[in-house]
Amino acid sequence: METKNKLDTNSRCAVIGHGSWATAIVKVLTMKGLSVVWYIRNTEVLESLRTEGRNCRYLPDVEFDTSLIHLSDDVNEAVKDADTILLVTPAAYLKSSLSDLKVSLKDKFVVSAIKGIIPNEKQLVTDYLKKTYGLSGAQVCFIGGPTHAEEVAHGRLTYLTLACANVGKARAFGEKLQTPYLKVNYVRGMRYLERAAVLKNIYAVMVGMAVGLGYGDNFISVLVSNCIKEMFFLLDPKSVNDLFKFNPSNFFGDLLASCYSSHSRNRQLGMLIGRGNTVKTALNEMTMVAEGYFASAMLPLIINEQKVQLPIAETAYQVLHQGLPARKAMKSLEDLLA
Numbered sequence: 001m002e003t004k005n006k007l008d009t010n011s012r013c014a015v016i017g018h019g020s021w022a023t024a025i026v027k028v029l030t031m032k033g034l035s036v037v038w039y040i041r042n043t044e045v046l047e048s049l050r051t052e053g054r055n056c057r058y059l060p061d062v063e064f065d066t067s068l069i070h071l072s073d074d075v076n077e078a079v080k081d082a083d084t085i086l087l088v089t090p091a092a093y094l095k096s097s098l099s100d101l102k103v104s105l106k107d108k109f110v111v112s113a114i115k116g117i118i119p120n121e122k123q124l125v126t127d128y129l130k131k132t133y134g135l136s137g138a139q140v141c142f143i144g145g146p147t148h149a150e151e152v153a154h155g156r157l158t159y160l161t162l163a164c165a166n167v168g169k170a171r172a173f174g175e176k177l178q179t180p181y182l183k184v185n186y187v188r189g190m191r192y193l194e195r196a197a198v199l200k201n202i203y204a205v206m207v208g209m210a211v212g213l214g215y216g217d218n219f220i221s222v223l224v225s226n227c228i229k230e231m232f233f234l235l236d237p238k239s240v241n242d243l244f245k246f247n248p249s250n251f252f253g254d255l256l257a258s259c260y261s262s263h264s265r266n267r268q269l270g271m272l273i274g275r276g277n278t279v280k281t282a283l284n285e286m287t288m289v290a291e292g293y294f295a296s297a298m299l300p301l302i303i304n305e306q307k308v309q310l311p312i313a314e315t316a317y318q319v320l321h322q323g324l325p326a327r328k329a330m331k332s333l334e335d336l337l338a
Contacts, residue, residue, distance in 0.1 A: 012037060013176070014082035016075070016097055018045045019288060020058040021113055022088035024153035028177055030068045037070045039078035041097065046071055058288075062153045079103045084111060084173055090289035091116025091125055105133045109169055111162075113143040115197035115254075116291035117298050124194050137190075138166035141173060144193040145249055146257035148264075152182065159183045161250045163190035187250065196231055196251045201292035202299070202316050203227040204258035204266035209319070209326050211267070212274020219334075224259050226312060226337050228252060233308045266292040273319065273326050296320050311336055 015026050018040040029036050040046045048056035049071055053064050072078045075098065079085060085108050089097045094114065110133075114125045121128055126140045141164040152158050160177065164170035167186050174184040187193065206227070210220050231251065258264045269290040272282035283293065299317045303310060315333060318324040 012082045013084045013086055014039060014078045015086045015088060016078070017086075017088035018042050018055065018058065019088065019090070020149035020153075021147070022086075023055045023059045023062060024149040025086060025088060025113065025177075026069065027062055027064065027153050028179065028182060030065050032176060032179065033068070034176055035068050035070070037072060037078045037082055039072050039075050039097075041073060043073070046073060059150065059153050075101050076103050079105070079108070082108065084109045084176075086111045086113060087125070087129075088113045090114070090294075091291060092119050092289060092294050094118060094125065094128075095121075105129075105135060106139075109139055109141065109173060110135060111141045111143060111173060112194075113147075114291075115144075115194075115201060117198055117295045119294050119297065122298055122301050124191070124198065126190060126194055136165075138164070138169060140164065140190070141170050142190045142194050142197075144197050144254060146253045148257060148261060150263050155181050157181050157183075159185070159249055159253070161185055161187060161193060163187045163193045165190065185250075193250055195234065197254060198291070198295045199231055199234065199313065200227075200251075200255040200258045201266045201290070202296045202313050203230075203255060203292075204264050205270040205273075205290065205292040205296070205320070206312055206316050207259040208264070208267035208270025208272075209274040210270075210330055212271040213327055213330055214274075215330070220259075222337050223312070223333070224256070227255065227259070230310045230312055231255070233310060234302070234306055265290045269293060274330075279320055292316070293320055 012035050013029055014037040015022055016039045026036055026038055045055055045057055048054060053066050054060055080103050091114050110129055112125045118128045126142055129135055129140055141162055143160055144163060145159055145161040147158060147160060162170040162174050162184060165188060170186050178184050207220060207223060210223055258266055265288045269282055269286060272285055273279060296317045299313055315329045319326055319329045
């Protein structure tokens with residue numbers, strides 16, 4: 001990959017978060033010669049990057065050119081001089097990550113790489129950002145598509161989708177990510193893409209549960225096909241149809257990657273539950289956050305507001321939050337999916 005390019009290297013990005021996806025994004029930006037301010041609250045990760053040039057907890061085999069990275073444990077220092085803010089934390093931790101923020105975001109371009117719902121706020125991340133920080137739709141961007149951090153960090157071919165009301169601003173940011181192995185396309189339908197990204201995490205839990213219970217590929221293919229059908233019920237059919245015709249990976253590529261990939265943390269959570277772990281035990285065994293768990297807690301509200309029936313997603317809610325045994329839950333779906 002090129003280390004120098006024609007981009008404005010004085011343009012500074014601030015990355016909030018220290019997990020695998022944040023690590024992969026910083027790797028891409030620095031490999032393109034861009035300076036990055038990296039806000040990290042975890043002292044162990046911060047120290048390992050300072051002394052070893054690597055994240056000791058997430059993707060520890062990925063090395064960085066630290067001359068392009070300013071590491072900080074002060075969110076205000078990180079954000080102050082940046083023109084683009086990348087939010088790459090689990091949705092459940094976004095509020096606490098920004099709790100000390102005093103610097104205004106109103107002159108920033110804010111990019112959410114978070115596929116989740118803010119717990120207790122009952123809001124998509126981009127809706128929360130606009131309401132809480134007074135941002136316009138043109139200032140907020142969402143990264144979608146099948147984007148496993150492990151593959152991005154190691155140069156495996158990946159297709160991103162940037163969704164924003166202002167495609168020009170999204171494109172200017174997307175050029176910072178574009179590499180021979182990282183392709184970027186652009187859409188305006190941010191709300192639909194973000195909703196689909198939230199749903200696919202819930203469905204990936206259910207697919208993992210089926211695998212853990214011993215179901216085979218024949219049944220799982222039927223389960224995933226019906227998950228796709230449910231996604232259309234919740235999303236505006238006309239808008240989604242237009243976006244699907246343009247690029248189906250925006251929605252279904254992400255769903256398929258989460259349902260079938262060994263990298264999928266939501267699939268992993270489901271597999272642990274299917275194999276007999278309680279939900280609490282499975283969550284404790286996870287080394288990374290499974291967004292589908294938190295997103296599923298919001299399902300009753302979403303279903304009531306949209307007046308739709310989502311039996312597979314509702315079954316996930318019943319297992320994850322109401323104590324329904326996994327085997328009984330999957331049995332209830334067998335006849336429904338026939």
